[in-house]
Amino acid sequence: MDLHQKITKLKKQKNAVILAHYYQVPEIQEVADYVGDSLGLSQKAAETDAEIIVFAGVHFMAETAKILNPNKKVLLPDLMAGCSLADSCPPDAFKKLVDAHPDHTVITYVNCSAEVKALSDIICTSSNAEKIVNSVPKDVPIIFAPDKNLGKYIQKKTGREMLLWDGACIVHEAFSIDKLLKLYKEHPGSKIIAHPESESHILETATYVGSTAGMIDYVKKHPSEKFIVATEAGILHKMQQEVPQAVLIPAPAEEDNTCACSECAFMKMNTLQKLYDCLLNETPQIEVSEEIRKKAILPIQRMLELSK
Ligand code: 13P
Ligand code: SF4
Numbered sequence: 238m239d240l241h242q243k244i245t246k247l248k249k250q251k252n253a254v255i256l257a258h259y260y261q262v263p264e265i266q267e268v269a270d271y272v273g274d275s276l277g278l279s280q281k282a283a284e285t286d287a288e289i290i291v292f293a294g295v296h297f298m299a300e301t302a303k304i305l306n307p308n309k310k311v312l313l314p315d316l317m318a319g320c321s322l323a324d325s326c327p328p329d330a331f332k333k334l335v336d337a338h339p340d341h342t343v344i345t346y347v348n349c350s351a352e353v354k355a356l357s358d359i360i361c362t363s364s365n366a367e368k369i370v371n372s373v374p375k376d377v378p379i380i381f382a383p384d385k386n387l388g389k390y391i392q393k394k395t396g397r398e399m400l401l402w403d404g405a406c407i408v409h410e411a412f413s414i415d416k417l418l419k420l421y422k423e424h425p426g427s428k429i430i431a432h433p434e435s436e437s438h439i440l441e442t443a444t445y446v447g448s449t450a451g452m453i454d455y456v457k458k459h460p461s462e463k464f465i466v467a468t469e470a471g472i473l474h475k476m477q478q479e480v481p482q483a484v485l486i487p488a489p490a491e492e493d494n495t496c497a498c499s500e501c502a503f504m505k506m507n508t509l510q511k512l513y514d515c516l517l518n519e520t521p522q523i524e525v526s527e528e529i530r531k532k533a534i535l536p537i538q539r540m541l542e543l544s545k
Contacts, residue, residue, distance in 0.1 A: 240509045244268050247516050253289035255512070256281055258298065259449045260471035260504040265293045265512060272475055274450035275347050276362040276544060282306060283541055291516055295503050296523075297323045300351050303523040304533050311523040314511035318503045320348050322434070325404030326383035328352035334380065334402070341380045341400065342373045345536065348406070349383055351525050355532035357382075360540040363433050363448035366391050370399070372543055386410070390433040390440055408469050409434035411499045416489035417442060417465065424463055424486065430455060431467035431488070439467055439488075456480050470498040471505075 238246070245268065248255060256278050257269035266272045271281050275298065282290060282302035289310045292299035297320055299313040326349050335343055335356050345357035346366070354360060361369040370391050373379055379397060381388040383404030392399055412435055421429060421442070430452050431443040440446050445455045449468060453476050456464055460480040466473060467488035477485055487498030515521065525533070 240264075240513050241268050244509070244513050244516060247513070248291070251289055251516065251519075252287050253291055253516060254281075254285050254287035255291045255293060255516075256285075256302070257293035258295070258471075258504065259453075259475055260469040260501050261293045261507060262471065262505065262509070263474040264509045265507060266471075266474055268509065268512070269293060274362065274364060274448045276364040276448065277450055278302075279305070279347065279362075279537065280541065280544070289516075289519065291512065292523075293507050293512060294318070295320045295323075295501075297348055297350060299523045300525060301347060301354075301537060303525050304351060304354070304530050304537060307525075307527070307530060310519055312515045312519060313521060313523055314508070314515045315506040316521045318506040320503055321407040322346070322348040322384055322404055323350055323353075326350075326353050326402055328356065331382060331402070332356055334382075334400075338378070338380060338400065341378045343380045343382070343536075344369055344373070344399075345382050346384050346387060347540075351529050351533045353382070354536055355529045357536040358539070359543070360536045362540075363387060364450060365540065365544045366433075367394050369540065369543055370395050370397055384434055386436055386440075387433045389437055390446065406434045408499045408501045409467075410436060411490040411492065412436070412439050412467055412488050413491040414438050414442075416491070417467070420465060420486065420489055424465065424484075427463040427465050427484075427486070428459070429465045429467060429488070432469075435467050443467065452476070453479055456483055456485075459483070468499075469501045469504065470496055471500070 303311040382402030388401040463484040
């Protein structure tokens, strides 16, 4: 049996479910029970009746699944799979900001630690950020953390002034505007689509801005066109499966690298072998202290409720 077959057999034996993000390597996406964006993955984690959740994504995603499922084993193939955006918001510094603004509603992007979630009022993802911000009464001031690029984009969309945390994703900040415009000229008639973690000069060139799931849905509505895709290149696997006739070109990064695109080194730490090993040995497991979990689950549940 090859690794894919071994994993499929083992997950049935152990009543495990494999949840994978679109940025995972193709072979992991192929063995997963569900591939989705951050919102879809947390919704699946909230409703699964499997005994074990194997999270093929990064730490904050698996941690969110654990917060929702304290009695289940939640496994992450590589515990070092972190997130630059989550790291840009240390809980102690964030607490100081929150404590200094007791009248503000704290909306926090899901890409953060459980400790930061525990300090928040409502979690959001890039799929629902606009809706979540609009759910807060207009006279209530908002702290938005940790992604300043998503925050600026939502400020523009909603017309709300928000106090923004100065965090960013290294993968989405790596896109080069000069190379992107050059590529666009080389492909007349193409459409640029972008993830809102990208900087505003990139977003201004895009005909569609949205979450990874939103970008796939948009392309599905225009299946025979040509797209320049400004997000992590792992998305191209599922996107191309959904729209086989579309031409998909990854947006270029500033630095020349092997893929001439932008890849998340954290997401790519997970491999099929590590996925198999972690399911077999049921380790590494995600743990969250009960004190933090009880606080962190409230803003996640508010988000899930508002996203129905
Ligand atoms: P979404 O999958 O919610 O679009 O987020 C992208 C991302 O950067 C996840 O870390
Ligand atoms: Fe974090 Fe950016 Fe990687 Fe997403 S792509 S996990 S935001 S570093």
